[in-house]
Amino acid sequence: xxxxxxxxxxxxxxxxxxxxxxxGLIPPGVPVSARKSEYxxxxxxxxxxxRAMLTVGGMSVGQARDVLAVADDPAFTRxxxxxxxxxxxxxxxxxxxxxxxxxxxxxxxxxxxxxELRALGWRFQDGAPALDVLTRSVLTLQxxxxxxxxxxxxxxxxxxxxxxxxxxxxITQYEVLEEAIEATVAYTVLVExxxxxxxxxxxxxxxxxxxxxxxxxxxxx
Amino acid sequence: xxxxxxxxxxxxxxxxxxxxxxxGLIPPGVPVSARKSEYxxxxxxxxxxxRAMLTVGGMSVGQARDVLAVADDPAFTRxxxxxxxxxxxxxxxxxxxxxxxxxxxxxxxxxxxxxELRALGWRFQDGAPALDVLTRSVLTLQxxxxxxxxxxxxxxxxxxxxxxxxxxxxITQYEVLEEAIEATVAYTVLVExxxxxxxxxxxxxxxxxxxxxxxxxxxxx
DNA sequence: GAAGAAAGGATAGTTGAACTATCCTTTATG
DNA sequence: CATAAAGGATAGTTCAACTATCCTTTCTTC
Numbered sequence: 001x002x003x004x005x006x007x008x009x010x011x012x013x014x015x016x017x018x019x020x021x022x023x024g025l026i027p028p029g030v031p032v033s034a035r036k037s038e039y040x041x042x043x044x045x046x047x048x049x050x051r052a053m054l055t056v057g058g059m060s061v062g063q064a065r066d067v068l069a070v071a072d073d074p075a076f077t078r079x080x081x082x083x084x085x086x087x088x089x090x091x092x093x094x095x096x097x098x099x100x101x102x103x104x105x106x107x108x109x110x111x112x113x114x115x116e117l118r119a120l121g122w123r124f125q126d127g128a129p130a131l132d133v134l135t136r137s138v139l140t141l142q143x144x145x146x147x148x149x150x151x152x153x154x155x156x157x158x159x160x161x162x163x164x165x166x167x168x169x170x171i172t173q174y175e176v177l178e179e180a181i182e183a184t185v186a187y188t189v190l191v192e193x194x195x196x197x198x199x200x201x202x203x204x205x206x207x208x209x210x211x212x213x214x215x216x217x218x219x220x221x
Numbered sequence: 222x223x224x225x226x227x228x229x230x231x232x233x234x235x236x237x238x239x240x241x242x243x244x245g246l247i248p249p250g251v252p253v254s255a256r257k258s259e260y261x262x263x264x265x266x267x268x269x270x271x272r273a274m275l276t277v278g279g280m281s282v283g284q285a286r287d288v289l290a291v292a293d294d295p296a297f298t299r300x301x302x303x304x305x306x307x308x309x310x311x312x313x314x315x316x317x318x319x320x321x322x323x324x325x326x327x328x329x330x331x332x333x334x335x336x337e338l339r340a341l342g343w344r345f346q347d348g349a350p351a352l353d354v355l356t357r358s359v360l361t362l363q364x365x366x367x368x369x370x371x372x373x374x375x376x377x378x379x380x381x382x383x384x385x386x387x388x389x390x391x392i393t394q395y396e397v398l399e400e401a402i403e404a405t406v407a408y409t410v411l412v413e414x415x416x417x418x419x420x421x422x423x424x425x426x427x428x429x430x431x432x433x434x435x436x437x438x439x440x441x442x
Numbered sequence: 443g444a445a446g447a448a449a450g451g452a453t454a455g456t457t458g459a460a461c462t463a464t465c466c467t468t469t470a471t472g
Numbered sequence: 473c474a475t476a477a478a479g480g481a482t483a484g485t486t487c488a489a490c491t492a493t494c495c496t497t498t499c500t501t502c
Contacts, residue, residue: 056358122423137414144407146411159380191377205342244489
C-alpha cells in the first residue's frame with residue numbers, strides 16, 4: 001500500500017506519518033521506485049503502536065524512538081531486547097549533581113530504597129532509571145513534609161509484584177521474539193494508565209464508603 | 222517575605238513565580254503597598270506542591286490550576302473538596318463523538334468495565350474521568366490485538382484496592398481540612414510514579430529470574 | 443527631601459516539541 | 473506526450489511553559 005492508504009487505514013494524517021518516518025518511529029517503506037515506497041501490514045501495526053505510545057502512554061517522540069530503536073536492533077540479546085523496553089521507558093528525572101548539597105539526601109533515600117527492595121528479594125540493576133524515579137518521588141514527598149513509612153513502601157511493592165508476574169506470564173506466551181517485544185512495549189505502556197485509573201476509582205470508593213456508609217446508594221453524577 | 226525571597230526559598234525563578242501567580246496556581250500575596258506584596262510560609266508550601274505536581278507528577282499548568290481551584294474553594298463540601306482532587310486529576314482522554322462509528326465499541330468496553338467493578342462492590346460516579354482513561358487504555362490494547370481478560374482486570378483491581386485503603390487511612394489522619402486536601406493532592410500525584418517505577422523494577426526482577434535462575438547473582442550495570 | 447536602587451505588575455519574546463503546509467521532482471496514467 | 477498525483481525535503485505553525493524587558497512605584501540612603 002502507499003502512504004495515502006497507510007494514512008487511511010490508521011487515521012493518522014499523511015504529514016504526521018512523514019514526520020514519524022523522519023523521526024525513525026516507523027521503518028521506511030520498501031522503495032518501489034525513486035519517489036515511491038510500498039508499506040505493508042507491519043507498518044500499520046507499528047504505526048498504531050506508536051500512536052498508542054504517544055497518546056495513551058503519554059510518551060514523547062524521543063522516548064518512543066529510543067525504545068523502538070533498541071527493540072528493533074538484532075544486535076542485542078533476546079533478554080536485552082525484551083528488558084530494554086521497560087528499562088528505557090520511565091520518564092527522565094533530574095538527579096542532583098555530585099557537588100550539589102541535596103546529593104547527600106538523594107543518595108541516602110536511594111540507598112534506603114535499594115536496601116529495602118533487595119531485602120524483599122528483588123533483583124535489579126543499580127543503574128535502573130526506575131530507581132531514580134522512585135528516589136525523586138519519595139524525596140519530593142519528604143520535602144513536602146510527608147514521610148513514606150517503610151511499611152507502606154513494602155505494601156506498594158507487595159501489591160505490585162503479582163501484577164508484574166502475571167504480566168510476564170502473558171508476555172512469555174509469545175514465542176516469536178518480535179511479537180514478544182511488541183507485546184512488552186504495549187503492556188508496559190498501556191497498563192500504566194489502567195493501574196492509575198483503578199487507583200483513583202478505588203480512592204473514590206473508599207472515600208464514599210466512609211462518607212455515606214457501606215450500605216448507602218451510589219452517588220451518581 | 223518578598224517575591225525575591227520566595228524565589229530563594231524554593232529555588233523557583235522570579236519570572237516563573239510571576240507566571241504561576243498569573244495562572245492562579247499560587248494565591249497572590251498580601252499587598253503591603255501598591256507595588257509590593259508580602260508572602261508567607263503557606264506560599265512556600267504551595268509553591269513546592271505546585272512544582273511537585275508539574276515536575277514529578279507530570280501535570281500541566283492547566284490541570285494543576287483546575288485541581289487547586291476546587292481544593293481551595295470553600296463553597297464545596299469537605300467530601301467534595303477531598304474527592305475533587307483525585308476526581309479531576311486524571312489526564313484528559315479523547316472520547317469518540319456520538320456519531321462516530323467507534324462509539325459502539327467504546328460504550329461496550331466502558332459498560333463492561335463498570336459492570337465488572339460494580340460486581341466487585343466498587344462505588345463510583347458514572348461520569349468519573351478515570352473510567353474514560355480505563356476505557357481508552359483497554360480499547361487501545363484491544364485495537365493492537367491484545368485482550369485484557371476479565372481475570373487479569375480483576376487482579377489489577379484486587380491489587381490496587383488495599384493500596385487505596387491504606388492511603389486513605391493516612392489521609393484521614395489530617396484533621397484540618399486544608400492539610401487533608403493538600404495531603405490528598407500530594408499523595409495522589411506523587412505515589413503514582415512510585416507505583417509505576419515499582420512495576421518496572423518488578424518486571425526486571427521477574428525477567429531476570431527466568432533468565433538467570435532464582436539462585437544466580439544479581440546482574441549489575 | 444532628593445536620587446539611585448530595587449520590587450513587581452504588564453507585556454512581549456523565547457524555546458522546544460509535535461505536528462502541518464508548501465514546494466518540487468518524479469512517475470503513473472490516459 | 474500531457475496531466476495529475478505521490479512523496480521526499482524543507483520551512484512554517486501552534487501550543488505550552490517559561491523568560492526577559494519595560495516602567496511605575498517605593499524603599500533606602502545621604
